[in-house]
Amino acid sequence: MDSNIASSFSPKWQFRFDFFNTYGAPNSPAFKAAYKALPFGQKVKVNFNFFALFFGCIYLFILGMWRKALTILGLTLVLGVVLAFLPDPIGRGIAIAWSLFIALTTNYNYYLEKVKGDTSWNPFQGMRW
Template sequence: MTDLRGYDELPRSWQERFAFFDRYGLPNSSPESREAYRALSFGSKMRLNANVLGFLFGPIYFFVKGMWRKGLVLLLLAIGLAAIVIGAGAPDLIDRAASFVVPALAMTTANYAYYLHVVKGSQSWNIFEGLGRR
């Protein structure tokens, strides 16, 4: 993960993530990426797969990063999920668990979505773009 050219204007953490995605694709998408991912430290694995700001701010984080389409999908998903939980009169435990669904989606998809947005010029509405098996 030392090849950082082409991302000079980005902060170092984004440069490292983008270099990994450029070289290997998503972690566990191929045998090579799986081995490279296993060789990373725990902290590097967390920085590659999780985005704390995405978790804390959800759709707003996507809007700020310029991925407004995906942010809008997350916002509508949050509203729809809240309407279902409230409308069904779900118990408190289910209500609390459901409140973590959208932040968890934002946290786990933000890094690769931003890579696709910046490097590949993606304008997709699909929050899961590129995350499926190849």
């Protein structure tokens, strides 16, 4: 990773960026093997973003990933309309799963944006599924 990029981020982001730089995307075999070897706390640090869990596309806007934020916002609005027709417990379960999904994709998306210069609209790029 470029030292100029690395020095402008917190140690937590530097750790995440170094991990993605070394082992690749979450869907790569090298990433999966290295991820399994990490202790639980470091797994959470690499793969999960608590701010994204609670603030969703607002946090993506704050990070400067406005394209991905708009995509997430559009999908959230469509999902909200669909969920309005489902029973409340099912709708809440799907909404929680959607928030978890955003939290699981944010760190790698931020890496792609800041380190690789990828400004795509696809918030699901390189994910395990």
